[in-house]
Amino acid sequence: xxxxxxxxxxxxxxxxxxxxxxxxxxxxxxxxxxxxxxxxxxxxxxxxxxxxxxxxxxxxxxxxxxxxxxxxxxxxxxxxxxxxxxxxxxxxxxxxxxxxxxxxxxxxxxxxxxxxxxxxxxxxxxxxxxxxxxxxxxxxxxxxxxxxxxxxxxxxxxxxxxxxxxxxxxxxxxxxxxxxxxxxxxxxxxxxxxxxxxxxxxxxxxxxxxxxxxxxxxxxxxxxxxxxxxxxxxxxxxxxxxxxxxxxxxxxxxxxxxxxxxxxxxxxxxxxxxxxxxxxxxxxxxxxxxxxxxxxxxxxxxxxxxxxxxxxxxxxxxxxxxx
Amino acid sequence: xxxxxxxxxxxxxxxxxxxxxxxxxxxxxxxxxxxxxxxxxxxxxxxxxxxxxxxxxxxxxxxxxxxxxxxxxxxxxxxxxxxxxxxxxxxxxxxxxxxxxxxxxxxxxxxxxxxxxxxxxxxxxxxxxxxxxxxxxxxxxxxxxxxxxxxxxxxxxxxxxxxxxxxxxxxxxxxxxxxxxxxxxxxxxxxxxxxxxxxxxxxxxxxxxxxxxxxxxxxxxxxxxxxxxxxxxxxxxxxxxxxxxxxxxxxxxxxxxxxxxxxxxxxxxxxxxxxxxxxxxxxxxxxxxxxxxxxxxxxxxxxxxxxxxxxxxxxxxxxxxxxxxxxxxxxxxxxxxxxxxxxxxxxxxxxxxxxxxxxxxxxxxxxxxxxxx
Numbered sequence: 001x002x003x004x005x006x007x008x009x010x011x012x013x014x015x016x017x018x019x020x021x022x023x024x025x026x027x028x029x030x031x032x033x034x035x036x037x038x039x040x041x042x043x044x045x046x047x048x049x050x051x052x053x054x055x056x057x058x059x060x061x062x063x064x065x066x067x068x069x070x071x072x073x074x075x076x077x078x079x080x081x082x083x084x085x086x087x088x089x090x091x092x093x094x095x096x097x098x099x100x101x102x103x104x105x106x107x108x109x110x111x112x113x114x115x116x117x118x119x120x121x122x123x124x125x126x127x128x129x130x131x132x133x134x135x136x137x138x139x140x141x142x143x144x145x146x147x148x149x150x151x152x153x154x155x156x157x158x159x160x161x162x163x164x165x166x167x168x169x170x171x172x173x174x175x176x177x178x179x180x181x182x183x184x185x186x187x188x189x190x191x192x193x194x195x196x197x198x199x200x201x202x203x204x205x206x207x208x209x210x211x212x213x214x215x216x217x218x219x220x221x222x223x224x225x226x227x228x229x230x231x232x233x234x235x236x237x238x239x240x241x242x243x244x245x246x247x248x249x250x251x252x253x254x255x256x257x258x259x260x261x262x263x264x265x266x267x268x269x270x271x272x273x274x275x276x277x278x279x280x281x282x283x284x285x286x287x288x289x290x291x292x293x294x295x296x297x298x299x300x301x302x303x304x305x306x307x308x309x310x311x312x313x314x315x316x317x318x319x320x321x322x323x
Numbered sequence: 324x325x326x327x328x329x330x331x332x333x334x335x336x337x338x339x340x341x342x343x344x345x346x347x348x349x350x351x352x353x354x355x356x357x358x359x360x361x362x363x364x365x366x367x368x369x370x371x372x373x374x375x376x377x378x379x380x381x382x383x384x385x386x387x388x389x390x391x392x393x394x395x396x397x398x399x400x401x402x403x404x405x406x407x408x409x410x411x412x413x414x415x416x417x418x419x420x421x422x423x424x425x426x427x428x429x430x431x432x433x434x435x436x437x438x439x440x441x442x443x444x445x446x447x448x449x450x451x452x453x454x455x456x457x458x459x460x461x462x463x464x465x466x467x468x469x470x471x472x473x474x475x476x477x478x479x480x481x482x483x484x485x486x487x488x489x490x491x492x493x494x495x496x497x498x499x500x501x502x503x504x505x506x507x508x509x510x511x512x513x514x515x516x517x518x519x520x521x522x523x524x525x526x527x528x529x530x531x532x533x534x535x536x537x538x539x540x541x542x543x544x545x546x547x548x549x550x551x552x553x554x555x556x557x558x559x560x561x562x563x564x565x566x567x568x569x570x571x572x573x574x575x576x577x578x579x580x581x582x583x584x585x586x587x588x589x590x591x592x593x594x595x596x597x598x599x600x601x602x603x604x605x606x607x608x609x610x611x612x613x614x615x616x617x618x619x620x621x622x623x624x625x626x627x628x629x630x631x632x633x634x635x636x637x638x639x640x641x642x643x644x645x646x647x648x649x650x651x652x653x654x655x656x657x658x659x660x661x662x663x664x665x666x667x668x669x670x671x672x673x674x675x676x677x678x679x680x681x682x683x684x685x686x687x688x689x690x691x692x693x694x695x696x
Contacts, residue, residue: 026346027575058579154346177529204666205376206347239626247623253616255624262613266631269608272664299633301640302578 001046001081001146009044011318013226014147017195019140019187020226021150023158023217024199025209029231031056032303033199033295034151035063036311038084041147043312045082049145050075053132053161054153055088064305085145091128094135101138102176127177129164133184140193159216162188162196166221189222196223198290202230202280211287227319228290232297233277240270291319330571330656331681333599334361337569339464339562340473340599344573345583349604351375352667352676353573353660354475355383355409359670360677362405366470369394369408369463373456373477378668383409392416394463399670408469412477417455425551457559464562569599572655574648576606576641581648588651600656602680603645607662609638 006015014020014037022037024030031052038048052059052068060068063084065075072087140148152158160167165184172178187193196217200210210228217223239247244263248255255263284292295314298307333340334357342354351372358370375385385391391411400407419436426432435441460474562568570591574584584601591598610631619625649657658680667673 027348027577027580031579056579058582175527175529204378208377234630237626237630239623240630242623244624244627247627251620251622251624253619253624256614258611259613259616262611263627263631265608265610266613266634267627269610270627270630270634276664297633297637299637299640301576301581301637301644 003146006041006044006046006146010040011316013195013319014041014315015046016226017191017193017224018143018146019136019148019150019194020197021152021162021194021223022197022199023152023162023213024154025158025206025213026154028199028201028206028210030154030199031059031151032062032308032311033197033229033231033315034149035059036295036308036315037197038063038147038149039076039308039312040315041149042076042078042082042084045078045080046146047081048084049139049148050084050086050151051136051139051148052086052088052151054151054157055090056151059151060086062303062305062308089132089135091131094131097135097138098131098180126160126164126167126171129161130168130177130181130184133161133165133188134180137184137187140187159213162217162221162223185221191224194223195226197226197229199229199231200284202233202277202284204280207280207284207287211284214288214290225290228284228288228292229295229315230281230284230292231295233281233294234270234273234297236274236278237270240267240274243267285321291321293317293319328599328654328656329681330357330360330600330602330658331364333569333571333656334366334471334681335364336567337599338471338567339460339565340471340569340571341460341476341563342473342571342573343476343587345575345580348573348575348580349660350573351475352379352673353571353602353604353680354473355379356673356676356680357571358407358409358471358473359400359673360681361471361473362401362407363403363674363677365403365405367406367468368471368473369410369469371410371412371456371459371463371472371474373412373475375411376666378666380411382667382669382673385409385411394468397670400674412456412459412475417459421455421458421552421555457563458555461555461559461562564595564597566597568597570596571600571602572598572652573602573604576603576645578644581644584648585651588648598652598655600658601648601652602658602660603648604660605662606645606659607634607638607641609642610635 003015003018020037022030022034024033034050034052038050042048049072050059050063050068055068058067060066060073060075063075063086065084065086066073068075068086068088070088070090070093072085075084075086077083136148136150139145153161165181165188168177168181169185172181198210198214198217200206214225214228218225242250244255244260244267293315295311298310300307340354340357342350342357344350351374354372355370355375358368362368370383372380372383372385375383380386380391383397384395392413394408394410397407397409422435422441423429423432426435456474456476460472463469463472572584572587572591574580588598612635613628613631616624616628619628645659660676660679667676
């Protein structure tokens with residue numbers, strides 16, 4: 001399936017670039033969003049490759065398949081050609097693939113195995129990240145899938161990961177690594193080849209962090225950003241803005257004492273969450289001029305394939321708010 | 324059978340507390356609250372944070388770049404005999420300090436500090452930040468100025484990286500390639516080990532000649548410090564396993580965080596580290612169950628009923644995830660912190676959190692009363 005066809009079947013942003021890097025700080029659910037995005041495209045017949053950089057083991061089962069490992073495997077197949085394949089890219093494997101690709105053999109190859117990648121990487125900081133991004137670039141060049149979705153490393157590592165190419169350009173002046181860094185930097189800055197999908201929560205610290213990350217990625221590496229995904233938002237329910245007693249009266253229902261006690265607790269908490277959420281969404285709009293997609297909070301601590309379907313449905317919309 | 328320890332016991336009896344856990348669970352805030360709780364018990368406490376959110380940094384007086392990396396007192400934190408100091412970890416500055424201390428003479432130190440390979444290594448060497456966290460901890464612990472050092476660890480999916488950092492440094496220094504790189508230059512020319520010289524050839528071929536020269540120079544200058552670095556790594560390794568050192572795991576009740584935490588509890592046990600406490604943060608309140616409303620039409624009350632059902636399901640599911648972790652962490656003190664509707668941004672907020680951590684009735688109970696803010 002070509003991307004033009006995919007763009008007609010999904011919201012256009014889904015297929016704007018052949019590689020989509022999904023990133024966010026820890027705990028905001030960016031891996032889950034990456035899996036849901038894969039589902040959005042594959043359900044419409046796209047052949048999707050999901051690359052879990054940090055190898056989050058639960059991602060495969062979440063999609064109904066085996067845990068993701070360095071060997072590519074089909075996690076889920078749909079009617080027609082749609083499928084999701086998953087893999088990790090261990091830096092050591094990316095390194096040996098790279099040497100093979102460059103036709104480096106014989107003594108050099110021997111040297112590479114004599115010195116572990118750890119030591120070589122220590123002499124060339126950021127090299128491991130670059131090797132992984134370089135492998136993704138190769139997969140894209142080979143057209144290994146209709147859409148490549150990259151689940152970037154979590155917590156504080158997303159920015160160093162994506163910046164590794166530009167950081168190496170500053171240290172390494174010549175040689176194949178420099179070429180590799182240049183090529184990766186070119187891919188990241190090309191809006192047809194690569195886009196970033198940032199994920200956050202409508203909470204104070206995640207909002208601050210995503211604003212920082214967005215400017216960092218746009219300014220320092222020229223990454224084009226897709227819509228901002230705001231995860232785990234409670235739906236706005238007008239009744240929660242009044243007390244359960246008042247709501248019951250308005251609806252002509254009499255509350256038992258036990259029901260009132262239960263609804264008072266949940267209602268008070270719910271009202272506070274909704275108010276906080278709306279404050280943070282307003283801040284986000286002021287601080288970051290990106291369109292956004294709002295995902296619902298799914299009421300469970302443990303996600304399974306059914307919950308992922310809910311998120312995929314919510315992702316299958318045109319974003320709101322203009323860029 | 325001994326009674327279940329409380330966080331109070333852990334705070335009173337430890338000289339070092341290391342908080343660890345998955346990213347995005349409020350680890351730094353919890354570390355600060357633990358430190359305040361101990362200070363309010365009359366102890367002299369210093370808390371070392373890593374990359375705190377801006378408002379928390381402000382609360383701890385870490386807002387000014389000039390003083391953030393040295394301990395300074397947070398005077399509003401206590402009203403009695405104890406004291407709280409805070410500082411922010413800066414891997415690069417700590418690495419520089421280590422080099423300066425170990426280099427012997429200032430000229431050699433300056434040469435290392437100016438080396439471009441060192442400059443990029445200090446900021447980005449795999450595990451450098453973790454290693455520096457424990458290096459700093461060692462400095463503060465041995466200074467004698469504090470009864471308790473609370474150190475927050477960098478967000479790490481594989482938090483065992485921190486625990487392995489000293490050993491990894493030693494392994495690195497023992498690597499045959501490193502040995503060759505640190506030979507004096509004349510014997511270096513005579514090296515016939517094909518693997519090692521081919522390694523340099525490879526690096527030169529891949530990254531250009533300049534980086535090879537810088538790398539060799541850097542490793543040579545590091546060689547004079549090797550003994551000191553090894554000694555320090557060994558000391559820290561012992562300190563982390565001391566009986567007055569306690570690890571406090573901070574998690575959220577979400578399944579992914581619990582899975583990482585479970586992994587971490589096992590890693591601590593395997594490594595011979597003591598898990599002193601488990602704090603589960605960001606917990607949704609469990610409302611009392613509500614009767615079923617039959618045939619309730621959509622409307623304002625239906626909004627309440629639907630929300631109650633979702634919150635009840637979410638909170639129940641969180642409690643079953645937590646129970647799994649607690650079963651594994653048997654013997655450690657436990658505490659639960661509610662999901663608050665605003666971030667903590669002042670010392671008063673941290674004090675309130677400290678209070679929740681040490682109030683025994685706030686143990687993980689699954690009851691509604693324990694979870695309402």
